[in-house]
Amino acid sequence: MKIVALYSIKGGxxxxxxxxxxxxxxxxxxxxxxxxxxxxxxxxxxYYRIPPQVEGGSKTLFRRHGKKAGDAVKASDxxxxxxxxADFSYRHMDLELDRRKHRKRSLQRTLESFADDYDYxxxxxxxxxSLVSENVFRASGVILSPVIPTPLSLRTRDQxxxxxxxxxxxxxxxxxxxxxVDGRRKLHRQIMESLAGADRDTDMLRSYxxxxxxxxxxxxxxxxxxxxxxxxxxxxxxxxxxxxVRERMGETG
Amino acid sequence: MTAGMNAPAExxxxxxxxxxxxxxxxxxxxxxxxxxxxxxxxxYDTFDWRLFGAGWTVEIERLExxxxxxNCRGMRGGRVLSQRLDRIPERLAEWPAGRLxxxxxxxxxxxxxxxxxxxxxxxxxxSVLNGDDKTISHLTIDDWRVCNGSxxxxxxxxxRILLTPLKGWEKxxxxxxxxxxxxxxxxxxxxxxxxxLQRLGRQPLDYSSKLDIELSPGSPASAAVRxxxxxxxxxxxxxxxxxxxxxxxxxxxxxxxxVRRTRSALGRIKGVFKPESTAWxxxxxxxxxxxxxxxxxxxxxxxxxxxxxxxxxxxxxxDLEPLRAFLEKKQASAGRELxxxxxxxxxxxxxxxxxxxxxxxxxxxxxxAAARPIKEVADKxxxxxxxxxxxxxxxxxxxxxxxxxxELRKSCKKLRYLMEFFANLYPEKKxxxxxxxxxxLQDNLGDFQDQAVQITKLRGFAEEMNLQHAEPKVxxxxxALIERIADQHTRTRAEFAERFERFARPGNRKLFAGLFxxxxxxxxxxxxxx
Numbered sequence: 001m002k003i004v005a006l007y008s009i010k011g012g013x014x015x016x017x018x019x020x021x022x023x024x025x026x027x028x029x030x031x032x033x034x035x036x037x038x039x040x041x042x043x044x045x046x047y048y049r050i051p052p053q054v055e056g057g058s059k060t061l062f063r064r065h066g067k068k069a070g071d072a073v074k075a076s077d078x079x080x081x082x083x084x085x086a087d088f089s090y091r092h093m094d095l096e097l098d099r100r101k102h103r104k105r106s107l108q109r110t111l112e113s114f115a116d117d118y119d120y121x122x123x124x125x126x127x128x129x130s131l132v133s134e135n136v137f138r139a140s141g142v143i144l145s146p147v148i149p150t151p152l153s154l155r156t157r158d159q160x161x162x163x164x165x166x167x168x169x170x171x172x173x174x175x176x177x178x179x180x181v182d183g184r185r186k187l188h189r190q191i192m193e194s195l196a197g198a199d200r201d202t203d204m205l206r207s208y209x210x211x212x213x214x215x216x217x218x219x220x221x222x223x224x225x226x227x228x229x230x231x232x233x234x235x236x237x238x239x240x241x242x243x244x245v246r247e248r249m250g251e252t253g
Numbered sequence: 254m255t256a257g258m259n260a261p262a263e264x265x266x267x268x269x270x271x272x273x274x275x276x277x278x279x280x281x282x283x284x285x286x287x288x289x290x291x292x293x294x295x296x297y298d299t300f301d302w303r304l305f306g307a308g309w310t311v312e313i314e315r316l317e318x319x320x321x322x323x324n325c326r327g328m329r330g331g332r333v334l335s336q337r338l339d340r341i342p343e344r345l346a347e348w349p350a351g352r353l354x355x356x357x358x359x360x361x362x363x364x365x366x367x368x369x370x371x372x373x374x375x376x377x378x379x380s381v382l383n384g385d386d387k388t389i390s391h392l393t394i395d396d397w398r399v400c401n402g403s404x405x406x407x408x409x410x411x412x413r414i415l416l417t418p419l420k421g422w423e424k425x426x427x428x429x430x431x432x433x434x435x436x437x438x439x440x441x442x443x444x445x446x447x448x449x450l451q452r453l454g455r456q457p458l459d460y461s462s463k464l465d466i467e468l469s470p471g472s473p474a475s476a477a478v479r480x481x482x483x484x485x486x487x488x489x490x491x492x493x494x495x496x497x498x499x500x501x502x503x504x505x506x507x508x509x510x511x512v513r514r515t516r517s518a519l520g521r522i523k524g525v526f527k528p529e530s531t532a533w534x535x536x537x538x539x540x541x542x543x544x545x546x547x548x549x550x551x552x553x554x555x556x557x558x559x560x561x562x563x564x565x566x567x568x569x570x571x572d573l574e575p576l577r578a579f580l581e582k583k584q585a586s587a588g589r590e591l592x593x594x595x596x597x598x599x600x601x602x603x604x605x606x607x608x609x610x611x612x613x614x615x616x617x618x619x620x621x622a623a624a625r626p627i628k629e630v631a632d633k634x635x636x637x638x639x640x641x642x643x644x645x646x647x648x649x650x651x652x653x654x655x656x657x658x659x660e661l662r663k664s665c666k667k668l669r670y671l672m673e674f675f676a677n678l679y680p681e682k683k684x685x686x687x688x689x690x691x692x693x694l695q696d697n698l699g700d701f702q703d704q705a706v707q708i709t710k711l712r713g714f715a716e717e718m719n720l721q722h723a724e725p726k727v728x729x730x731x732x733a734l735i736e737r738i739a740d741q742h743t744r745t746r747a748e749f750a751e752r753f754e755r756f757a758r759p760g761n762r763k764l765f766a767g768l769f770x771x772x773x774x775x776x777x778x779x780x781x782x783x
Contacts, residue, residue, distance in 0.1 A: 049387035077387065
């Protein structure tokens with residue numbers, strides 16, 4: 001089972017849009033896929049028309065017996081794709097994790113219980129640096145981090161790279177990709193060109209997601225962009241991104 | 254009203270409601286979005302119902318507009334494995350890789366799927382939506398006729414609804430399910446498969462290779478033995494078609510086992526028919542056994558091929574492959590011969606005459622003691638055979654020749670068949686236990702025999718292939734294989750003493766005596782009543 005987290009320290013960078021569309025593409029390819037909406041705002045759940053409610057709240061997520069995370073999973077409208085929805089109680093998840101014996105590995109332990117049921121799990125993370133994100137780092141195989149091409153965002157990107165560069169997270173892959181790229185803005189173009197050279201950072205993916213208003217209409221359509229606007233530039237970009245991620249993870253075809 | 258649905262719910266039309274009335278009725282209480290439509294539905298299983306036995310129903314639906322969808326539904330817990338298909342696969346190996354194929358292969362083993370019922374008509378698919386336009390369950394409205402392959406018009410089934418909640422939406426679907434029953438539909442008392450089978454004069458699990466013959470202890474031996482033999486004849490005939498078409502190897506296997514059991518019954522259950530009245534049948538059955546043996550031997554040889562290959566060191570495995578092609582050619586020719594035998598007048602005459610003999614109760618053909626209660630005959634014969642096994646086994650020591658073990662194996666088989674014929678006359682648990690004990694001994698003897706036969710066969714194949722100028726490395730690989738099997742053979746022989754000792758231990762003898770020893774039969778009757 002492969003675990004891919006969509007993570008960013010900053011909000012509003014296109015993390016949820018990516019989580020929703022990549023999980024859709026993953027399931028479309030035939031893999032059994034789970035999208036876990038860890039963000040108490042519940043945007044990913046909303047896009048998939050799933051009420052942001054987990055009976056019993058976040059404390060049930062990390063239990064081994066009785067009512068637990070698996071009971072809260074709901075099927076999306078799409079074959080092979082399930083969603084573990086957000087819940088407003090997730091805003092206290094740090095406190096919940098802090099109480100537990102395995103402060104930093106509780107999320108990983110819960111995910112292990114899904115190993116027989118899913119091939120891929122996508123985590124849509126809340127924007128923060130916290131005990132929850134620490135758990136995400138320990139649990140994930142790959143972190144995909146969207147970055148808007150501005151100098152400040154690049155600085156944040158470097159902070160994150162430095163932050164996860166430690167022995168315990170030695171197997172964790174952190175890949176950044178440019179998101180909400182506005183081709184009309186000179187600043188965006190300059191930054192992207194400057195990083196496209198031969199000495200490019202290997203953790204910066206080639207694929208990028210353009211800013212597109214069609215992505216925002218997911219809020220009204222409540223369907224992934226790659227489903228309702230399959231031939232749009234944004235859809236094409238998500239497909240290329242997913243293909244590049246899969247190639248990097250060692251999958252072909 | 255149930256709080257949530259753990260399994261799909263099925264409903265059938267009531268009071269002759271039409272499809273249109275049902276659809277309209279549903280539209281009034283549910284938000285439905287039409288999806289695809291199916292035009293033909295086939296149910297599949299192995300000939301001996303392995304999938305149904307394991308709790309699965311397999312259906313392949315032909316969709317309007319092209320393509321197929323296969324569903325493997327778990328009867329407990331409502332799990333569904335689904336797979337799109339471009340065409341209906343002819344063999345399990347042709348299914349696309351995936352969890353559905355894995356489940357089918359695991360359960361079917363060496364058997365192939367065959368159609369058990371084919372339906373034509375329509376299945377309308379709908380998504381059931383909640384207030385958020387989220388699909389919370391799938392609903393289908395079925396309107397099928399059962400194809401019966403004859404001149405009669407196909408049999409129409411009542412319209413039927415299937416409501417399947419999506420994972421995590423069981424509670425919401427449960428709320429809706431309550432509003433479905435009304436003037437038009439009621440909960441179904443049988444599944445679609447069961448209803449379809451009933452129209453075909455069948456039911457699930459109506460074929461099994463295991464014997465399960467109802468006998469009553471007091472009925473006359475001749476009547477009971479005719480019942481057993483007719484059951485075996487029915488098994489032979491049931492497997493003819495699958496054998497001719499070589500659907501899978503088990504049709505021929507079940508056919509031959511039925512023949513073998515028939516011969517064993519005629520040989521071991523003495524005092525029922527006069528020997529002269531069954532002499533011709535016994536000869537013809539012996540011929541049938543011989544005539545069908547070659548194909549079965551090659552089937553088995555090929556079934557074991559991969560396991561044998563795995564015995565060799567990795568470097569030699571590839572070298573063995575030409576042997577497979579060699580065997581497949583022989584298998585094909587044996588198959589053609591077999592079909593000629595089954596199409597022959599000699600075979601058809603045997604079946605005809607045998608059926609006639611069993612169905613006409615000709616007292617002239619029976620022995621004077623044929624009216625004895627069957628329980629008495631069963632006790633006597635089983636007990637006698639058990640003794641033979643003990644005597645033969647006790648006479649075997651470390652230096653005994655292999656033939657002695659082969660003889661013991663034959664006796665064990667005779668005993669086993671007798672116990673299986675008459676199993677229903679004895680308390681189920683106890684007789685089950687004795688059969689289990691016997692099986693352990695038989696397994697060792699069987700392995701010993703099989704290994705000896707394999708060595709001889711492989712030598713023969715190597716010689717033949719040598720004459721056909723096969724490459725030296727194939728012959729060497731076969732040689733290496735023979736060596737491995739010879740090692741196994743030695744180990745198997747060494748295990749015999751302990752196995753037999755276990756079988757012949759006082760506790761087991763007591764168990765057998767308690768069930769079968771003739772002058773204890775009145776105690777058995779008391780025990781059965783408990």
